[in-house]
Amino acid sequence: MQDYLKHKQAILLDMNSTFLFGEDRFGAEQDYSLIYHQLGGTLPSSKVNQLITACFDYLAERYSNYQQRFPSVPETLQLLASELAETEIQLLTNTFAQHERGYLSADYARALRQLQTEFRLSVVTDIWSPKQAWLTYFEEQNILHLFEAISFSSDHGHVKPSTYGFEQVLYAMQLQPHEGLFIGDSAHRDLGGAKSVGMDCILVGVAQSEQALDHFPDLLAFCDAALS
Numbered sequence: 340m341q342d343y344l345k346h347k348q349a350i351l352l353d354m355n356s357t358f359l360f361g362e363d364r365f366g367a368e369q370d371y372s373l374i375y376h377q378l379g380g381t382l383p384s385s386k387v388n389q390l391i392t393a394c395f396d397y398l399a400e401r402y403s404n405y406q407q408r409f410p411s412v413p414e415t416l417q418l419l420a421s422e423l424a425e426t427e428i429q430l431l432t433n434t435f436a437q438h439e440r441g442y443l444s445a446d447y448a449r450a451l452r453q454l455q456t457e458f459r460l461s462v463v464t465d466i467w468s469p470k471q472a473w474l475t476y477f478e479e480q481n482i483l484h485l486f487e488a489i490s491f492s493s494d495h496g497h498v499k500p501s502t503y504g505f506e507q508v509l510y511a512m513q514l515q516p517h518e519g520l521f522i523g524d525s526a527h528r529d530l531g532g533a534k535s536v537g538m539d540c541i542l543v544g545v546a547q548s549e550q551a552l553d554h555f556p557d558l559l560a561f562c563d564a565a566l567s
């Protein structure tokens with residue numbers, strides 16, 4: 340185990356491209372109506388694809404501005420199609436969430452379970468859809484219980500590198516920043532936010548920063564090093 344881990348009792352994790360992958364399946368090649376119709380929706384495919392695309396574009400344009408509250412998917416859909424009933428907004432929101440949610444592979448599930456034997460774990464993540472799709476998936480994958488606290492940005496509208504989610508999780512865990520370590524794949528959002536609350540950060544993937552405590556190709560490599 341690395342020396343710098345000896346004084347850390349908790350690991351706070353980013354989610355997308357840190358332990359879930361294949362997220363954000365949006366773009367011109369996507370047919371959102373497939374999931375929407377599976378969920379029981381009756382709007383024509385062209386309307387569904389146009390609305391989800393417009394919703395994604397609206398949010399993508401605003402995602403770089405973390406100083407303002409980030410709008411939610413349902414409120415954006417409402418804004419774009421005020422004629423739609425609440426049940427339709429809900430179906431479209433669920434469709435959006437299914438395209439946004441990434442996947443957990445068996446090796447990452449194992450790594451999380453192993454890390455949790457040595458460290459308290461939590462998550463600080465930016466998602467655009469309501470959190471239910473992820474909570475359900477975490478339950479199905481049997482990893483929800485591994486996390487003492489999770490900050491989903493769509494609960495409060497503050498996206499990283501805003502310090503809000505970091506502070507929320509530190510408070511929930513009754514943890515001082517120096518007792519925790521953040522692991523994420525974005526120098527701007529993950530390291531930026533962690534540093535702003537006084538917490539060390541390790542970067543995984545291709546991101547590089549002189550301010551990072553360490554770099555690893557991925558969370559699996561970190562896990563191997565930390566638990567050896």
Ligand SMILES: [Mg+2]
Nearest residue numbers: 353355356524
């Ligand atoms: Mg990420």
